[in-house]
Amino acid sequence: MSQLKAAYLLADLGEDSPEIERLTAQARRFVELELPLLTRWLKAPTKIFDFGCGTGVISQALAQHFPDCQVVGLDADRIAIKESRKRIGTLPNLEFIQWSILESAPVPGSPADLAFSRLLLLHLPDPAAAIRRMVESLAPQGRLYLVDTDDRDKIFEPREPWQDHLLETMEKVQRVRGSTRYLGRELKGMLEQAGLIEANSQRFYYSKQAIGIPSFMEIMLPGSKWYLDQANLTEAALHDMLEKVRKFLIREDTEVKICVWHATAVRG
Numbered sequence: 001m002s003q004l005k006a007a008y009l010l011a012d013l014g015e016d017s018p019e020i021e022r023l024t025a026q027a028r029r030f031v032e033l034e035l036p037l038l039t040r041w042l043k044a045p046t047k048i049f050d051f052g053c054g055t056g057v058i059s060q061a062l063a064q065h066f067p068d069c070q071v072v073g074l075d076a077d078r079i080a081i082k083e084s085r086k087r088i089g090t091l092p093n094l095e096f097i098q099w100s101i102l103e104s105a106p107v108p109g110s111p112a113d114l115a116f117s118r119l120l121l122l123h124l125p126d127p128a129a130a131i132r133r134m135v136e137s138l139a140p141q142g143r144l145y146l147v148d149t150d151d152r153d154k155i156f157e158p159r160e161p162w163q164d165h166l167l168e169t170m171e172k173v174q175r176v177r178g179s180t181r182y183l184g185r186e187l188k189g190m191l192e193q194a195g196l197i198e199a200n201s202q203r204f205y206y207s208k209q210a211i212g213i214p215s216f217m218e219i220m221l222p223g224s225k226w227y228l229d230q231a232n233l234t235e236a237a238l239h240d241m242l243e244k245v246r247k248f249l250i251r252e253d254t255e256v257k258i259c260v261w262h263a264t265a266v267r268g
Helices: 019-033 035-039 055-067 078-088 128-138 161-176 184-193 212-228 236-249
Strands: 048-049 070-075 092-100 112-118 140-151 155-157 195-207 254-266
Touching: 019 035, 019 055, 019 078, 019 195, 019 212, 035 055, 048 055, 048 078, 048 128, 055 070, 055 078, 055 092, 055 112, 070 078, 078 092, 112 128, 112 254, 128 140, 128 184, 161 212, 161 236, 184 195, 184 254, 212 236, 212 254
Parallel strands: 048 070, 048 112, 070 092, 112 140
Antiparallel strands: 140 254, 155 254, 195 254
16 A cells, blocks of 8 residues: 555644634535535445544534434544544544544444545545545445545636636645645546446535625635645735735625535445
8 A cells, every 4th residue: 555644734733723713614514515415325324434524523414414323533633533522522423533544454443334535635645545545444335425626626707817826826835745636526537446336426616605705715715825824925925815815705796616526436
């Protein structure tokens, strides 16, 4: 198996990092808008693994949606697990375990009916190896369900020069960290290459019209700032870019859509 390494941990950012709230807000939007795309594939699952569970919002939603199913939130990040336990509290069918996709040992409690991950693979230099690890955690006929981004499908209208600069900067930062933001379109092929069957994928768009400008800004602005900080821009350049993003978002005549891809397949 290829050696994996994590490229993004809250433990590296600190317990007071604003990323914690941004990722929590982002996960809540998933529960509101995207969770039905996942749950429609599941019929009375008995065990679900949520890989890279973050602050536990989606794990909690799955546990509540399937009260007879055991849900296990897995994350390498000790702060993420700490936040999950603190925010979610105790549910009889939900537990959080600090475990890394880099581990060679089997996932505790394997196998599961569903292995799920959201915005995990884009932070890994070898997402194909991570997919293989998740497949190993599945029972025969178990389902793997992946959600990840692809900035090639982002929409800004009208087009302005700063937009390409922002996206190029974000992808450059991701490449330096050994991973990519150009992943979503590739997920279906990666599932097929992992030997899974019945693979399919679809795009899902977040727009400021759909979720409202405040929610959209809550997700996009802090995320953009994190990437721009990593790019070591001057304070003036950082402020200028974030102002361009903010003003563009609040304008009534603009269209902004962020794309995530949903891909699923079955272990034969």
